[in-house]
Amino acid sequence: MPDDTFSAMRQSIIDGAPDTASDLAQQAVAAGIAPLEAINNGYVPGMHAVGEQFAQGKMYLPDMMASAEAMRAAMAVLDPELKKLGTERPMAGVVVLGTTQGDIHEIGKILVGTLLSAHGFRVHDLGVDVAGVEFAVKARELSADIVGVSALLTTTMRNQKCVVEALEQAGLRSQVKVMVGGAPVTRRWAEEIGADGYAKDAMSAVALARSLMELKAQTSAVQPV
Numbered sequence: 027m028p029d030d031t032f033s034a035m036r037q038s039i040i041d042g043a044p045d046t047a048s049d050l051a052q053q054a055v056a057a058g059i060a061p062l063e064a065i066n067n068g069y070v071p072g073m074h075a076v077g078e079q080f081a082q083g084k085m086y087l088p089d090m091m092a093s094a095e096a097m098r099a100a101m102a103v104l105d106p107e108l109k110k111l112g113t114e115r116p117m118a119g120v121v122v123l124g125t126t127q128g129d130i131h132e133i134g135k136i137l138v139g140t141l142l143s144a145h146g147f148r149v150h151d152l153g154v155d156v157a158g159v160e161f162a163v164k165a166r167e168l169s170a171d172i173v174g175v176s177a178l179l180t181t182t183m184r185n186q187k188c189v190v191e192a193l194e195q196a197g198l199r200s201q202v203k204v205m206v207g208g209a210p211v212t213r214r215w216a217e218e219i220g221a222d223g224y225a226k227d228a229m230s231a232v233a234l235a236r237s238l239m240e241l242k243a244q245t246s247a248v249q250p251v
C-alpha cells in the first residue's frame with residue numbers, strides 16, 4: 027500500500043483537494059501507517075512540489091492556498107494520532123512557539139508544536155505574525171525553557187534575530203534557549219543571529235529541544251548559587 031498511497035497523498039496536496047487528503051489520511055490511520063510517515067512521505071512532498079511550481083510561475087497564490095487547505099484537512103485527521111503518542115510522558119520542558127512578524131506560514135510550526143507536545147513538552151503556540159517582544163512577554167509569563175521561532179520567507183527570517191534581541195532586552199536570554207527553523211533557515215543563519223540551535227524538520231526539532239534542555243540543566247548546575 028504505502029508507495030501508491032503516498033503518491034496519492036502528494037497529489038491531493040498538489041490538486042488542493044481537502045476531501046481526498048482527509049480520506050487518504052483516514053485510510054492511512056485505519057491501515058496502521060504511522061502518522062509521521064504519512065506526513066513526511068505523502069503530504070510534505072506535495073507541499074514541496076507546490077512550492078516549486080509556484081516559484082516557476084506554474085501555480086498561483088489561490089492554488090497555494092488550496093494546497094494549504096488540503097494539508098490542513100490531512101493534519102486534522104493526523105494531529106490527534108500524533109498527540110496520542112505523547113500521553114503519559116513526564117513533562118520535558120516549556121516551549122513558546124510562533125512564526126515571526128510579517129509571516130503567516132503556520133503548517134510546519136504547528137507540526138513542530140504537535141511533535142514537541144507528543145514528546146512531553148508543554149507548548150504554548152503564539153500563532154503567526156508574532157513580534158519579538160510578544161515572544162519575550164510570554165516566555166517570562168510561563169518561565170519558558172525554550173523559545174521556538176519559525177520563518178518561511180527570506181524577508182521574515184531576519185525577524186528571528188529580533189526575537190533573540192527581545193529576549194536579551196528583557197533580561198531573559200541566559201534562562202531561555204532559542205531554536206529556529208523554517209524552509210529558508212540554516213544552521214549558519216542560526217549561529218549568525220545568536221540562536222542556540224536549528225532543526226530542519228519536526229522530528230529533529232524534538233531532538234534539538236531535548237539537547238537544549240540537557241544543556242540548560244548543565245549550565246544551571248555550574249552557576250554559582
Ligand code: B12
Nearest residue numbers: 077081129130131132133134174176179180207208227228
Ligand atoms: C503553503 C504555503 C503558503 C500558504 C501558507 C498557509 C499556512 N496557513 O501556513 C499561503 C498560501 C498563505 C502562502 C502565502 C505566501 N507565500 Co508561501 N508557501 C507555502 C508552501 C507551498 C508550503 C509551506 C509549508 O507549509 N510546507 C510544509 C511544512 C511541513 O514544512 P515547513 O513549513 O518547511 O516546516 C518544516 C521545517 O521547516 C521545520 N520548521 C518549521 N518551523 C520551524 C520552527 C522551529 C523552531 C524549528 C526547530 C523547525 C521548524 O519543521 C517543519 C516540519 O517538518 C511554501 C513552499 C515551501 N517549499 O516551503 C511556500 C513559500 C514559503 N511561500 C512563498 C511566498 C513567496 C509566499 C507569499 C509571499 C506569496 C504572495 N505573493 O503573497 C505569501 C506570504 C504571506 C506571508 N506574509 O506570510 C515562497 C517564499 C519565497 C522566499 N524565498 O521567501 C515559498 C518558498 C514558495 C516559493 N517557492 O516561492 N504560502
